[in-house]
Amino acid sequence: MDQLKRMAAEAAAEYVKDGMKIGLGSGSTVFEFVRVLGEKAKEGLNIQAVAASRKTEALAKACGIHIIDFPTKEKLEVAFDGADEIAPGLMLLKGGGGSLLREKLVAAAAKRLVVLADESKLVEELGAFKLPVEIIPFGWETTALRIEALGGVASLRQTGQSPFVSDNHNWILDCDFGNIRDPYSLHEKVKKLVGVVETGLFLDMACEAIVASKNGIHHITKGDEFNV
Numbered sequence: 612m613d614q615l616k617r618m619a620a621e622a623a624a625e626y627v628k629d630g631m632k633i634g635l636g637s638g639s640t641v642f643e644f645v646r647v648l649g650e651k652a653k654e655g656l657n658i659q660a661v662a663a664s665r666k667t668e669a670l671a672k673a674c675g676i677h678i679i680d681f682p683t684k685e686k687l688e689v690a691f692d693g694a695d696e697i698a699p700g701l702m703l704l705k706g707g708g709g710s711l712l713r714e715k716l717v718a719a720a721a722k723r724l725v726v727l728a729d730e731s732k733l734v735e736e737l738g739a740f741k742l743p744v745e746i747i748p749f750g751w752e753t754t755a756l757r758i759e760a761l762g763g764v765a766s767l768r769q770t771g772q773s774p775f776v777s778d779n780h781n782w783i784l785d786c787d788f789g790n791i792r793d794p795y796s797l798h799e800k801v802k803k804l805v806g807v808v809e810t811g812l813f814l815d816m817a818c819e820a821i822v823a824s825k826n827g828i829h830h831i832t833k834g835d836e837f838n839v
C-alpha cells in the first residue's frame with residue numbers, strides 16, 4: 612500500500628512546476644507527496660504552498676517547502692489531496708484524519724483539485740466509510756441527535772478517552788448513513804443543521820484522480836468509469 616501511495620505521489624508531482632503556488636491537503640498519501648516534493652525542492656524546485664493541516668505544514672517545512680498564507684488576489688494553481696472514498700463522478704468522502712474543513716477551504720481556493728489515492732479508495736457508492744462531520748463542541752449531543760433524525764448513526768470521534776479535536780478546535784462526528792445514494796442531498800441537509808460546520812462530502816470539486824494500482828497509474832476524470 613505504501614508503495615502505491617508513493618507511485619501516486621510521484622505521478623502527481625509531475626504536475627508541479629517551478630514557481631507554482633499550490634494547496635496541500637492532509638493524510639498519509641499527501642504526506643508521501645510532500646516528501647516527494649521535498650526531494651524535488653532539494654534539487655532546486657521552487658514552490659510555495661498553503662497547507663490544510665498543522666501536520667502537513669510541519670512536514671512541508673521540514674522538507675524545505677515554503678509555506679504561505681492564502682493568496683487573496685489569485686487562486687492557487689492546483690490543490691492536491693487524498694480521499695477516504697472516491698465514487699464515480701469524482702465524488703469524494705474525506706475527513707478520516709479530521710482535516711476536512713481546512714481541506715475544503717484549500718480546495719476551494721484553488722483552480723483545480725487533484726486527488727491522489729491507491730486503488731483501495733475507489734468505490735461504486737460512498738458510505739462504507741463513515742461520513743466525518745465537523746461540529747461545534749457546544750451542545751454536541753443535540754447536533755448528533757439532529758443528524759440521527761436524518762437517518763444516520765453519529766459517533767463522537769475519540770482520541771483515547773477524550774474527544775478528537777480538529778485544528779479548528781472543533782469535534783468530529785463519524786456518521787453511518789449506510790450507502791449514500793444521493794450525496795448532494797445528504798450534504799445539503801447535514802450542512803444546514805445547527806451546530807454543523809462542514810461535512811466530508813467533496814462534490815464537484817475534484818477535476819482528476821491519480822490512482823495507483825498494481826497495474827500502474829490511472830488518471831481518472833469526472834466522466835470516467837472505474838476500470839483499474
Ligand SMILES: O=C[C@H](O)[C@H](O)[C@H](O)COP(=O)(O)O
Nearest residue numbers: 638639640706707708709710
Ligand atoms: O482528514 C483527512 C483527509 O481527508 C485525508 O485526505 C483522507 O483521510 C485520506 O487519508 P489517507 O491518504 O491517509 O488515506
